[in-house]
Amino acid sequence: MKEVLWYGGHEVFLNDIEKTEGIYVYAKGGKRYVDLESGVWCLPLGHCHPTVVEAIKKQSDKCMHTGYCYASSETADACGALLKTVGFDGGQATLLTSGSEAVELGVQMIRHLTAKKYMLTMSDSFLGSFGSAAELSDDEWHFFDWGECGSSPKCETGCDTCPLFEKIPFNEIGGFVFEPGSSAGLVRFPPKLLIKNISERVHELNGYVQVNEVTTGVGRTGKMYGYMHYDIKPDIVSIGKGIGNGYPVSAVVLNSTTADIFAKEGFKVSQSHQNDPLGAAVVCAVLGEFEKCFFADQAKEKGDYFIKELSSIDSKYIKEVRGRGLMISITFQEMSDDEVKELHYKLFEAGFITVKRPKLPVLRLDPPIVISKEVLHSFTIKLQKLLPSN
Ligand SMILES: Cc1ncc(COP(=O)(O)O)c(C=O)c1O
Structure with a gap:
């Protein structure tokens, strides 16, 4: 990674983004990430919408x-x-x-x-x-x-x-x-x-x-x-x-x-x-x-689907999935802050950008509304795999 020459006080996960398109962020070398954060929750239509x-x-x-x-x-x-x-x-x-x-x-x-x-x-x-x-x-x-x-x-x-x-x-x-x-x-x-x-x-x-x-x-x-x-x-x-x-x-x-x-x-x-x-x-x-x-209707439909899927994960570590439309949070329990941070990082390595709320055992998900149910499903599967076993 290049030297980080800007400030803001935040941990930097990527500083070699080559391009963004739709729901994806591409790092140099081609690695692709699904942006479930929509930048800073700014991209209902996805990156670089034509x-x-x-x-x-x-x-x-x-x-x-x-x-x-x-x-x-x-x-x-x-x-x-x-x-x-x-x-x-x-x-x-x-x-x-x-x-x-x-x-x-x-x-x-x-x-x-x-x-x-x-x-x-x-x-x-x-x-x-x-x-x-x-x-x-x-x-x-x-x-x-x-x-x-x-x-x-x-x-x-x-x-x-x-x-x-x-x-x-x-x-x-x-x-x-x-x-x-x-x-x-x-x-x-x-x-x-x-x-x-x-x-x-x-x-x-x-x-x-x-x-x-x-x-x-x-x-x-x-x-x-x-x-x-x-x-x-x-x-x-x-x-x-x-x-x-x-x-x-x-x-x-x-x-x-x-x-x-x-x-x-x-x-x-x-x-x-x-x-x-x-x-x-x-x-x-x-x-x-x-x-x-009708993206607002799409957010409702996809959000309901995603919340239901996430809620069905069989893990004692998930306390609550909360959301309205595609504004969603997952609260974890019986995991230390460091363990939730580690989960956040593992998801990133697996190609999913999420937000870990500072000092809270919470991940936030605000994907672009153009995201497909298939991609939301693939995140659910990945999260399930990366959680510690019951
Ligand atoms: C609810 C809410 N209000 C205001 C702001 C400030 O917006 P901006 O960062 O564009 O100045 C934010 C930013 O995250 C926000 O979430």
Whole structure:
């Protein structure tokens, strides 16, 4: 391997990638790996999808970047297509480059529009790598630990008499940032009724509901966006990762009421690459493929199949397989962290890229939605072989 001249603090498994294609990463010399991580969960259509590559080539020749006051038709098309995916008639969207920015901009807007002290989020949320959404300071955020929610029969009737729910300082909450499936930890999905109740209470008190769809969006959970599994009406949708299928573009989409208030307030967004035509062309290409091939439905079907297969592995070391669509985690038991790390490495050597969650006995799997059931099956067989015997 060549000397590693970049930093990031992560263990490097490959630094001689020659090419990527579809679900595969090829190292120099031809060894092939199935990318069950989709890069950093960014590739619903797989690596170097021809429609996306073609859109980049065509748009690069024509116009890559403009100033904020000089829009291209591609940008209008991308924003229109995004608004259609969330059903926000009369809304507006802005394109940025990363998921962190898309979440942070939504948070900044809410802070600007309300004078309330706190933003609310779940205690296991991951909201980004930069800004206040990354810092998550106790002075600005209220964290709700929903660990017990849904486990008592009382939860079926609502949250109104629940002491945990009543502890949320709703009067001081400007906005609720909801990640519809925790990406950072164990791939957990908060109960539907809880999220409905929180969102309604926040709305009743003139707060905003923002959904963080950076990981759960663009088909990953078996619906176009993760919030669509819930009975809520978000005001702001932050989208990243999959919307660029490997190209760095993200989006903040506002419903019409929020867009109108925002326009009246005169709040400005000014970033070098906002609404760049190149990113916009990529968004159009990705959404075009989704419309044509129903990838969200495919994620549901393949995810159900994969979760069922993984759950059927007869091993005392598998504690739980959890997932929604193709956002899946396997939690191990009776194995030390080092043993799970070793399993992760052996899978890699066997040609499967997975994610080992730091300090957790968990492997995460977020394959490209274009993956076949045959390949998912071959992973299940390999995992079964590599686990210690019962
Ligand atoms: C749920 C969630 N939100 C936000 C982010 C930040 O996105 P980005 O790394 O594109 O800035 C991530 C990244 O992993 C994420 O998983």
